[in-house]
Amino acid sequence: MIELLDGMPAGVIGFEASGKLAAEDYRDVVLPTLEVAAEAGEVRFLIVMRDFQGMSGGALWQDLKVGFGHLKAWKRIAVVTDIDWVHHMTSLFGWMTPGETRVFALDDRDAAVAWVLG
Structure with missing residues (x-):
């Protein structure tokens, strides 16, 4: 399941x-929110993962389409998690995502919001 986060600063979707x-x-x-952000300009994306258990094949395909659908709009992606495998996968493959990607610990969520906004 994925839920929209309330209280994000203007210009950040979380x-x-x-x-x-x-x-x-x-x-x-994700798609409806992303469409609005991309039309407004740059996409600054924050995702928090506490108990993330992976993605179905369909979700993986949607994720790829989301990334490349608005390739030039992506500015920054902050991944906020304490899950080791997500941290490692993002570190290894983050270069493949559009825009800049950075991983933050759950305790550093405020820093992640500040970074993605910056």
């Missing part, structure tokens, strides 16, 4: 992912 993500999570939650 989500919290938990459990296993499905294609519907992207279609119903």
Whole structure:
């Protein structure tokens, strides 16, 4: 499941992912929000993952489409998690994502918001 985070500063879209993500999570939650942000200019994206358990094949496909659908709009992506494998995968493959990507610990969420906004 993925939910939109309230209270993000103007210009930042934030989500919290938990459990296993499905294609519907992207279609119903991420894509509508991303479309609005991309039309307004740069996409500054924050995702918090506390108990993330991976993605279905459909969700992975949606994730790829989201990344490349507005390739030039992506500015920064902050991944906020204490899950070791997510941290390592983001560090290894973050260069493949559009824009800058950085991983933060859950305790550093405020720093992540400041960085993604900057």
